[in-house]
Amino acid sequence: MDPMDAIKQTYFQECDELLASLEEGLLALEAGEGDSDTINAVFRAVHSVKGGAGAFGFEAMVEFAHVFETSLDLMRSGKLDPDPDVLKLMLRASDVLVDHVQAAKGEGVVDEGRSHAILDELAALTNSEPLASRASAVGSSADPATDEWGFAPLKFELDEPATATWRLVMRPTAAMYAKGHDALLFLRELSRLGEISVTMDASTLPAFADLNPENAYICWSVELPGTVDETAIRDVFDFVGDDCPIELSRAEGGSAPMIDLTDFLPPPAQQSINEPEHGAPVVDDKAVVVPDKATKGAAPSAGATIRVDLERVDRMIDLVGELVINQAMLAQRVTESGVGRSSTIAMGLDELEQLTREIQDSVMAIRAQPVKSVFQRMPRLVREAASATGKQVRLVMEGEGTEVDKTVIERLSDPITHMLRNAIDHGLESPEERARAGKPEEGTVRLAALHRSGRIIIEVSDDGKGINRPKVREIAVAKGLIAADAPLTDDEIDNLIFLPGFSTASAISNLSGRGVGMDVVKRSIQALGGRIVIASQPGKGSVFTLSLPLTLAVLDGMVITAGEQTLVAPLTAIVETLRPKPEEVRPLGPTGAVLATRGMHVPLIDIGVALGLRTTPIDPTTGVILLVDGEGGGRAALVADEIQGQRQVVIKSLEANYQRVEGVAAATILGDGRVALILDVDAVFDKRLGERQLAKAS
Amino acid sequence: MTESDYVTDSLELISFRIAEQEFCLDIMAVREIRGWTNATPLPHSPSYVRGVINLRGAVLPIIDLKARLGLGLAEPSARSVIIVVHIGNRLVGLLVDGVSEILAADKATIQPPPNLGCETVSRFVRGIIAMEGRMISWIGLADILPEEEAAEAA
Amino acid sequence: MSKTILTIDDSRMMREMLLMVLQGAGFNVVQAEDGQQGLDKLAEAKPDVIITDINMPVMDGYGFIEGARKDQRHRATPILVLSTESSPEKKQRAREAGATGWIVKPFQADTLLDVVRRVSA
Numbered sequence: 002m003d004p005m006d007a008i009k010q011t012y013f014q015e016c017d018e019l020l021a022s023l024e025e026g027l028l029a030l031e032a033g034e035g036d037s038d039t040i041n042a043v044f045r046a047v048h049s050v051k052g053g054a055g056a057f058g059f060e061a062m063v064e065f066a067h068v069f070e071t072s073l074d075l076m077r078s079g080k081l082d083p084d085p086d087v088l089k090l091m092l093r094a095s096d097v098l099v100d101h102v103q104a105a106k107g108e109g110v111v112d113e114g115r116s117h118a119i120l121d122e123l124a125a126l127t128n129s130e131p132l133a134s135r136a137s138a139v140g141s142s143a144d145p146a147t148d149e150w151g152f153a154p155l156k157f158e159l160d161e162p163a164t165a166t167w168r169l170v171m172r173p174t175a176a177m178y179a180k181g182h183d184a185l186l187f188l189r190e191l192s193r194l195g196e197i198s199v200t201m202d203a204s205t206l207p208a209f210a211d212l213n214p215e216n217a218y219i220c221w222s223v224e225l226p227g228t229v230d231e232t233a234i235r236d237v238f239d240f241v242g243d244d245c246p247i248e249l250s251r252a253e254g255g256s257a258p259m260i261d262l263t264d265f266l267p268p269p270a271q272q273s274i275n276e277p278e279h280g281a282p283v284v285d286d287k288a289v290v291v292p293d294k295a296t297k298g299a300a301p302s303a304g305a306t307i308r309v310d311l312e313r314v315d316r317m318i319d320l321v322g323e324l325v326i327n328q329a330m331l332a333q334r335v336t337e338s339g340v341g342r343s344s345t346i347a348m349g350l351d352e353l354e355q356l357t358r359e360i361q362d363s364v365m366a367i368r369a370q371p372v373k374s375v376f377q378r379m380p381r382l383v384r385e386a387a388s389a390t391g392k393q394v395r396l397v398m399e400g401e402g403t404e405v406d407k408t409v410i411e412r413l414s415d416p417i418t419h420m421l422r423n424a425i426d427h428g429l430e431s432p433e434e435r436a437r438a439g440k441p442e443e444g445t446v447r448l449a450a451l452h453r454s455g456r457i458i459i460e461v462s463d464d465g466k467g468i469n470r471p472k473v474r475e476i477a478v479a480k481g482l483i484a485a486d487a488p489l490t491d492d493e494i495d496n497l498i499f500l501p502g503f504s505t506a507s508a509i510s511n512l513s514g515r516g517v518g519m520d521v522v523k524r525s526i527q528a529l530g531g532r533i534v535i536a537s538q539p540g541k542g543s544v545f546t547l548s549l550p551l552t553l554a555v556l557d558g559m560v561i562t563a564g565e566q567t568l569v570a571p572l573t574a575i576v577e578t579l580r581p582k583p584e585e586v587r588p589l590g591p592t593g594a595v596l597a598t599r600g601m602h603v604p605l606i607d608i609g610v611a612l613g614l615r616t617t618p619i620d621p622t623t624g625v626i627l628l629v630d631g632e633g634g635g636r637a638a639l640v641a642d643e644i645q646g647q648r649q650v651v652i653k654s655l656e657a658n659y660q661r662v663e664g665v666a667a668a669t670i671l672g673d674g675r676v677a678l679i680l681d682v683d684a685v686f687d688k689r690l691g692e693r694q695l696a697k698a699s
Numbered sequence: 700m701t702e703s704d705y706v707t708d709s710l711e712l713i714s715f716r717i718a719e720q721e722f723c724l725d726i727m728a729v730r731e732i733r734g735w736t737n738a739t740p741l742p743h744s745p746s747y748v749r750g751v752i753n754l755r756g757a758v759l760p761i762i763d764l765k766a767r768l769g770l771g772l773a774e775p776s777a778r779s780v781i782i783v784v785h786i787g788n789r790l791v792g793l794l795v796d797g798v799s800e801i802l803a804a805d806k807a808t809i810q811p812p813p814n815l816g817c818e819t820v821s822r823f824v825r826g827i828i829a830m831e832g833r834m835i836s837w838i839g840l841a842d843i844l845p846e847e848e849a850a851e852a853a
Numbered sequence: 854m855s856k857t858i859l860t861i862d863d864s865r866m867m868r869e870m871l872l873m874v875l876q877g878a879g880f881n882v883v884q885a886e887d888g889q890q891g892l893d894k895l896a897e898a899k900p901d902v903i904i905t906d907i908n909m910p911v912m913d914g915y916g917f918i919e920g921a922r923k924d925q926r927h928r929a930t931p932i933l934v935l936s937t938e939s940s941p942e943k944k945q946r947a948r949e950a951g952a953t954g955w956i957v958k959p960f961q962a963d964t965l966l967d968v969v970r971r972v973s974a
Binding site: 319322323326566611612613614653654655657658659660662663664665668670674675676677678 | 737738739740741742743744750751752753756757758759760789790791844845
């Protein structure tokens with residue numbers, strides 16, 4: 002890759018981080034949690050985005066970021082009060098800045114109208130002109146050096162011919178040396194402009210005994226060819242300012258005005274070096290923030306980290322997956338060869354297994370990421386959803402630091418997006434409605450992540466009106482999803498919204514009803530080995546709880562046999578395993594049967610039949626039953642021939658070389674080197690559930 | 700790009716027999732050839748999908764080419780082989796009775812498939828190669844896998 | 854022996870950009886991500902020239918320059934400030950803090966190298 006392209010990639014990555022911290026900071030300020038450090042960080046974020054944008058010539062972004070930065074600078078210096086209106090504007094500005102970055106990446110377009118509208122609003126805050134007009138003003142100035150210095154352009158009407166020799170006197174001060182300058186270097190620079198003749202003036206040099214090594218005593222006179230451009234000479238001294246006053250004149254005739262550049266420097270009132278002789282400048286009041294900030298150096302340092310190409314980590318995880326499989330295969334071969342469990346070979350294998358497991362855990366930990374990267378996209382989404390529905394929404398996020406494997410992170414965004422939209426669109430009431438219900442007009446939506454028993458839990462809750470059960474029931478009946486008189490519990494009614502074909506889009510939304518129903522959300526979560534449940538209280542709100550494995554790379558499974566095939570059932574799906582007694586199995590209808598256990602009648606599903614591995618179910622009493630919970634709130638008893646044991650397996654995609662197969666979540670490779678399918682328990686269950694409900698409806 | 704590479708004038712093909720008929724594939728699509736191992740059957744799949752096998756850690760679907768061409772289910776024997784081919788970015792195993800030879804054919808001599816009004820022929824046979832009195836059907840791989848079920852609504 | 858330049862910038866992009874240009878010109882480059890890290894690395898890096906950003910977390914560029922100038926070994930080390938702004942106030946401010954010179958971002962590689970050359974023997 003071209004090095005500049007690589008740097009551009011770095012810039013975009015950095016932009017993502019900066020923009021996230023920008024939004025985070027603005028939100029903190031809005032919540033009244035920010036302090037001057039927060040404002041500084043927010044300012045820095047925009048500043049850095051602008052800096053890079055300039056480097057790569059993203060002009061529109063520079064213009065936008067500049068005005069944004071100016072307003073933040075005012076806030077930073079206390080001249081602009083961070084009141085709610087200002088912060089709302091800045092949040093919208095940060096959204097537009099995101100769009101600018103996306104556009105620069107070539108991944109989107111900027112809504113010019115919106116961008117300009119916000120620019121105008123920002124400019125109104127700062128009473129400043131946008132950069133574009135300022136830049137053109139600069140462009141009209143013929144001499145960039147004067148701009149650099151902030152000089153008013155001077156016009157010299159000199160009669161002398163342009164070739165008159167330049168005579169320059171430079172008088173270095175101690176302050177100049179204190180800043181790392183070296184008079185010699187100026188002479189060297191001057192000599193690059195043309196042939197020079199230098200005279201040293203050491204007349205002020207005191208006697209050695211009186212000499213203060215910190216002081217500056219020596220001046221130089223330099224003659225340069227008259228053809229040298231005056232600006233070029235001045236440019237040599239642009240860094241030193243009045244730390245090294247110079248006198249520049251044309252030599253001939255001696256009538257040329259002596260120009261002391263210091264006359265044109267900013268007035269001394271703005272300067273703060275009181276004792277240039279002592280090198281250490283005394284800072285003025287405005288600069289007091291500097292040492293103050295310095296003492297805050299205790300902020301957590303980044304620690305020792307290295308950046309690693311994600312591909313390398315992925316490759317390593319794949320390899321470790323192979324290692325786990327190979328280790329299992331080796332162990333099985335050794336067992337088959339009849340080696341005793343207490344032999345040194347078997348013991349060595351045990352240790353290998355332990356090590357392999359530890360390597361796998363460590364490698365997985367490398368790829369774990371906080372869910373923050375997904376969460377940070379949500380405030381914008383909520384703002385947009387709120388304005389689209391005319392509702393007032395406060396988003397509270399918790400547990401952003403919760404870590405989960407990258408494979409899961411990537412696939413969290415869609416379900417969370419959908420659940421949040423759903424909460425705002427269907428959950429929260431309008432401000433008027435809330436006021437009538439005696440609730441604050443602003444609704445609260447909470448997004449939280451946490452770890453629970455080896456899974457990641459994502460909760461989306463709202464303090465809205467809760468699920469309208471009579472309405473949901475009515476829709477489900479109207480759509481033929483349930484029988485009109487189906488005896489359903491509240492939970493079962495709530496979960497009807499996950500049924501394919503159920504969509505409350507008729508209600509209001511141009512928002513959550515974008516052709517994607519909650520059934521799709523549920524299906525995509527199930528595809529990840531996840532579950533989603535809803536709990537709702539009328540008038541108080543709803544909670545969607547999403548539970549997902551921490552990784553999609555490995556899975557704890559129960560290895561079972563059904564229809565002569567070895568299958569793996571995800572352990573998380575299994576509530577209990579049991580061998581049924583004959584009196585617990587009751588026939589129901591022509592072919593069906595239920596398991597009577599603990600006062601419940603649970604439908605029996607033969608796994609072999611469900612997967613089409615055989616046509617007639619086995620006698621459940623000769624097999625083993627896996628009790629599983631369906632997402633619909635019910636429970637099913639899956640009948641397998643036998644259980645081989647529990648094992649951690651490496652998840653292999655079927656889709657990579659083939660396609661999705663109904664009833665199968667993924668595949669794995671067992672110790673004997675053969676492929677075993679991982680059961681999609683919910684799909685097996687749902688299929689039955691769906692049939693049952695359709696049967697009821699007909 | 701697999702077998703649709705028309706840059707050169709001649710094609711290298713790998714030929715095999717299925718039910719007394721000769722077929723061939725563009726060798727560029729072939730990654731390797733391996734012996735038959737029992738495949739793990741996939742539920743709810745067409746009969747020509749024999750299942751999946753482990754190819755060095757990857758899960759590889761096995762297509763029974765005989766069944767796919769409508770010539771009846773193959774009965775794998777010790778002579779049967781799996782030709783591992785690239786189809787797009789997928790790797791797929793084709794179960795055939797055994798590989799006979801590698802041959803070169805001039806593209807100009809490949810005849811278009813005759814129109815028999817047979818769906819199978821028009822779908823899988825890209826051309827006919829006549830060689831030393833033999834007739835070899837050149838198989839295209841694009842439609843070998845079953846069609847994806849209607850993609851998820853998302 | 855080639856000269857060592859300490860670059861201090863919180864932006865990874867800017868650090869990489871400086872690295873590319875400076876290394877390409879034959880300098881040794883030592884990087885720091887903020888002023889405090891810059892001070893921490895001074896002793897070991899013994900830079901001949903320092904290039905620092907101003908706006909940085911933990912410790913900004915002004916803080917760094919003041920700290921560096923208190924270090925006997927670096928009272929006279931050229932320190933260049935990276936600045937996106939070229940207003941006279943900002944320049945005066947950098948000068949007051951003890952900077953030797955400045956580089957206005959965005960910069961061309963040639964400009965950067967030219968400025969480095971101008972301030973180093």
